[in-house]
Amino acid sequence: MAEGTEPWVLLREALEKGQIDDASTLIDALSAGDLARAVSHLPAEVQAQLLERVDAEAAADVLERLSRTQAVELVQQLEPARAAEILQELPLEAEVDIVRDLEEEDAADVLAAMPAEEADEVREVARWDDDVAGGLMGVEFLAVKGSLTMREVIDQLREGAGEFEEYDVQYVYVVDDREHLEGVLPLRTVVLSKPGAKARDVMIGDPLKVEAKTDLDALEDMFDDIDFFALPVVDEGRLVGVLRRGAVLEAVGEQAAVDHLRSAGIVDGDELRSMALWDRARGRLKWLSLNVGLNVVAASVIAMFQETLQTVVALAVFLPIISDMSGCSGNQAVAVSMRELSLGIAQPRDVLYVWGKELAVGLLNGTALGGLLGIVAFVWMGNPWLGLVAGGALALNTLVAVSVGGTVPLLATRFGFDPALASGPMLTTITDVCGFALALGMATALLPYLAA
């Protein structure tokens, strides 16, 4: 690659010149990050062209690097047969993620264009949500009857060798005639047992398993408690798939990333700058316009005290400081609560415990911050009473902020709201209302001293 020439420039040039093989080679040569970056820089219509023209494997690489929203949009533009061809090159999980989000009719068309066996696998997983065991599991596994010997199991593995190369076989599952799970054979056991030993005699009986409907939180806890690489997934007793630890960890990581974006006001949980401008702007505006409303509510407290402000206009300097600093203190408490919630250390019923812990920190830090701001205000404006008002309001409002910040994520969880979405706006609004009321209320009471 010529120095200084960005991959997406080369990619676009190759497409424009019809050098499809070059484009495929380039896609193959780029690392995951660079490919994502290159494709993201291409206009949407060039992305679609790319998928239509390069070989299916390269096209699948491209899809895998896009955000899910983008991948779905592009697949929707393809002929069903071409879409099916590309999707089959994806790992099952990625394939299912896309099919799940297609319009129902499109999904049916694409699945119809796939070999029946592949389509069935996709359907088996796609019927579950993407945050339960069924939706995260793989469906490529080897299930054998208990009467088989290790020699026969190895023969079966050998027969399927080509197929098994694509994924890690770690366990062989032992099932009865109704496909109900009876036991697990670690590959290690298969290797180390006598060739004539029967599966039923060397398997781990009554093995750990998960129900297909188990949700991500519970799955994370389970894998936290055990050391297994994968667990069998059952639905009404029947073995339907295998859930790898890695699939759970990835889903947890993705969830955390989405929560982070949501808590910062990207309400849909995902935005990449390569998405359409209108979608990006609208996704952000939802959150912002809610916040304008809440801000106006908070600011109306200031409006009620305009006479006081008229008399002591210097107060206007300190109101944004009190608002911002309280927000900072509150956000720290929110972050710790979100972390403790995700670790399972804090639970919704721990509200009082958390509140107590936050009040203690708030008392110390409120005193320190209030003292600091009080001295700054006194020295700056030359009025000790102004220092008392600004510092006192910040000190008291720090207590409000850490109380609200620490407990709101727990309360939101308890009452079924998404704590990542709800905590920020609630915190800001409450701390602003209280902070402005404290500062201006105290100022009104002390007006004779302040006006001096």
Add this chain to the structure above:
Amino acid sequence: MAEGTEPWVLLREALEKGQIDDASTLIDALSAGDLARAVSHLPAEVQAQLLERVDAEAAADVLERLSRTQAVELVQQLEPARAAEILQELPLEAEVDIVRDLEEEDAADVLAAMPAEEADEVREVARWDDDVAGGLMGVEFLAVKGSLTMREVIDQLREGAGEFEEYDVQYVYVVDDREHLEGVLPLRTVVLSKPGAKARDVMIGDPLKVEAKTDLDALEDMFDDIDFFALPVVDEGRLVGVLRRGAVLEAVGEQAAVDHLRSAGIVDGDELRSMALWDRARGRLKWLSLNVGLNVVAASVIAMFQETLQTVVALAVFLPIISDMSGCSGNQAVAVSMRELSLGIAQPRDVLYVWGKELAVGLLNGTALGGLLGIVAFVWMGNPWLGLVAGGALALNTLVAVSVGGTVPLLATRFGFDPALASGPMLTTITDVCGFALALGMATALLPYLAA
């Protein structure tokens, strides 16, 4: 467990009554999350007692559930022999994490109290940082010479069966006399090859491997690009360990969690409410006191316009709104940049591209928000000029906010600052200074119309 009685109450009672076996049983019965929660609720001295008295395996369970800071503090209080006994029950990664953070002298004492082989394993990993391949790898693996037959390899596996039960054997590594890596034998290959086949003839030669000093970002990219369960780790050509995909995913997840906490102002990247009050307060205060300083700088802009404010005191109602809304818009841009950086889609040199994309969104959303606030201000205060000033300032400052928010994480990365720590304060300060200057500057220019 009696209904309504929290686990930590039972745990404390068992300890107070000297029912050590009950405490061990309870620890064993609790899920990871519940155990973390129960132990976190115990006072520090009871936690230490717990570790001294319950059996080593239960004590290890407890350590594993605490934050690293807490675990290190507790281990430091134990006798070296007891500490060594407990640490050996931990998975190597967790063991190393704690030893790495002990005072040098304490670490030496604890390692001296371990069996030499175990201590060597810990030392091998602990000499690397916890965010490079060497620090994340496992050191329990089977390495064989290329001249061995599959039958002999299986014999070796069988000999080590007890040891191998504790972890997933997926690959056998083929090394030369200097322990340099020659090839990899997937367990599958061992099973499926002829018993007389030589390792050298069926192994995957010139296998993918990572250097021990490879950092987490690069490791994440590598595992993103490949489907392997684990990669061999080499140091100066010598095979020193095995890096599992899961270890990388967990480290990435932990990194993201820490970054999230840091960006919210928990500067040290970790706080649990069970930590000592002074440490918690101090950890938060670092960030807050920096922010007081920056806030005072921003507010000094307001102080320069006190005369304007005196004349149009209603402006004081809108300053915190402009400050907060700009912060919200900027934070959205920060969140998207952080996400794109972590995905590798955005790189520090993409500053101009990102800026252009942000300006487009800022133009749309700034117009919408500015228009909205302008109308609110006009209707509320009954002065169209005030609407123009408040709305106009917000519209323009939204452009500033998304520009700063989008580009600062990239610039911080480029100049070697931690974007998680640097972005927030820089964003707030710049948007406040600009927002206040815009609103009050426009107001000063339009004073005759506003004062009417």
